[in-house]
Amino acid sequence: MHPKHREILSKYFPHETLDQVVNLVENHCVQLKFTAQRNSKLGDYRPPGFKTQQHRITINGNLNPWFLYLVFLHEFAHLLVWNKFQNKVSPHGSHWKQEFACLLKYAVFHNALPPALHLPVLDFCTKVKATFASHPGLWKALKSFDTEKELVLTVEDIPYASWFVASNGRVFQKEERIRTRYRCYCANNKKRYLFHPLASITPVEGEYVLNDR
Numbered sequence: 001m002h003p004k005h006r007e008i009l010s011k012y013f014p015h016e017t018l019d020q021v022v023n024l025v026e027n028h029c030v031q032l033k034f035t036a037q038r039n040s041k042l043g044d045y046r047p048p049g050f051k052t053q054q055h056r057i058t059i060n061g062n063l064n065p066w067f068l069y070l071v072f073l074h075e076f077a078h079l080l081v082w083n084k085f086q087n088k089v090s091p092h093g094s095h096w097k098q099e100f101a102c103l104l105k106y107a108v109f110h111n112a113l114p115p116a117l118h119l120p121v122l123d124f125c126t127k128v129k130a131t132f133a134s135h136p137g138l139w140k141a142l143k144s145f146d147t148e149k150e151l152v153l154t155v156e157d158i159p160y161a162s163w164f165v166a167s168n169g170r171v172f173q174k175e176e177r178i179r180t181r182y183r184c185y186c187a188n189n190k191k192r193y194l195f196h197p198l199a200s201i202t203p204v205e206g207e208y209v210l211n212d213r
Contacts, residue, residue, distance in 0.1 A: 013072070014065045016112050021069070024076060028083075029054050032072075034061030037167055037200050043071040045078035047086070055079045062200070066117065067142045070132065073103040097128040117141055131180045133197040155182050156197035163187075163204035166195075171204065 006022055012034060013021050025032055031054040038060055046056040057075045059068055077100035081089060089095050104121050107113050113121060120138035132139050133156065155174060158164060163173050172184040172193070181194035
């Protein structure tokens with residue numbers, strides 16, 4: 001890897017994980033990109049295709065370093081499954097869960113993670129889910145590493161029926177949780193959308209009055 005690339009990765013990943021991340025990216029021909037905050041997902045994996053022979057992983061660049069590292073492992077587990085089975089197995093099925101759990105346990109037992117994450121991560125490994133939000137203990141532990149810059153309100157943080165402004169500027173009202181997402185009503189177009197619990201939002205001060213719902 002070009003030294004400049006390693007320097008860029010060091011701005012996102014914890015120092016303790018950098019050697020591992022660099023080796024995984026280099027050895028598996030990964031195109032790694034950091035994106036702006038997305039409401040629907042924290043990361044994404046795309047297998048090699050007609051236009052490129054590289055695996056592609058994108059991660060929300062606004063996550064704190066430890067959160068970003070675990071999201072990277074989540075997406076890298078998809079890569080490992082693809083190399084073995086391509087699209088013949090479920091994206092978050094047993095094969096992916098096994099690969100992800102192995103990556104997480106490796107991080108714990110090789111002291112790549114801070115002590116505060118050891119127990120929550122190992123507990124998460126006993127019943128791996130597609131989202132960290134399904135494990136309140138791990139989610140809170142990861143969010144505890146947010147800096148003042150990263151410490152923003154999320155859909156998870158506000159009460160039911162609260163109004164908020166999303167990153168796209170539209171106004172929403174939080175409704176019920178549906179599995180791993182929150183359904184929210186958009187005041188701008190009167191449609192409903194699913195939000196990731198960790199989507200960054202700006203709460204609406206006072207009571208939002210909607211005349212025609």
